[in-house]
Amino acid sequence: MSHRPSLIPCLRYRDAPAAIEWLCNTFGFRRQLVVDDGEGGIAHAQLCLPDGSGMLMLGSAVDNEYGRLMHSPAEVGGCTQSLYLVVADAEAMYRRALEAGASMVIDIRDEDYGGQGFTCRDPEGHVWSFGTYDPWH
Structure with a gap:
């Protein structure tokens, strides 16, 4: 069995920069990659657990072909x-x-x-x- 996760959850946030801060400060994620969208949001981010056992991808909620598939819980x-x-x-x-x-x-x-x-x-x-x-x- 591989030690690298092959199933990676992806979430969208209305305020992705704030979500990244909260997830890192609260749940202990570490920023692996954060790509700014040039408009104050996040185009793509990869957050990892400190031991490397898991990853979460996230980005700002946007109105594009992928964004229309992903909705916030609200x-x-x-x-x-x-x-x-x-x-x-x-x-x-x-x-x-x-x-x-x-x-x-x-x-x-x-x-x-x-x-x-x-x-x-x-x-x-x-x-x-x-x-x-x-x-x-």
């Missing part, structure tokens, strides 16, 4: 997908998310299938779940 009244990140310390991540103003959907708890986790929304409404449950092990 536009559609909810999400059609969510992201799950395996973490070593769910309680520490929970505290960081709370301190950063994440909206909790499911408070931290022990899961029936193992591990401990929680689910929250980022400032633009994307749903994120974090837990110690690792489905690979």
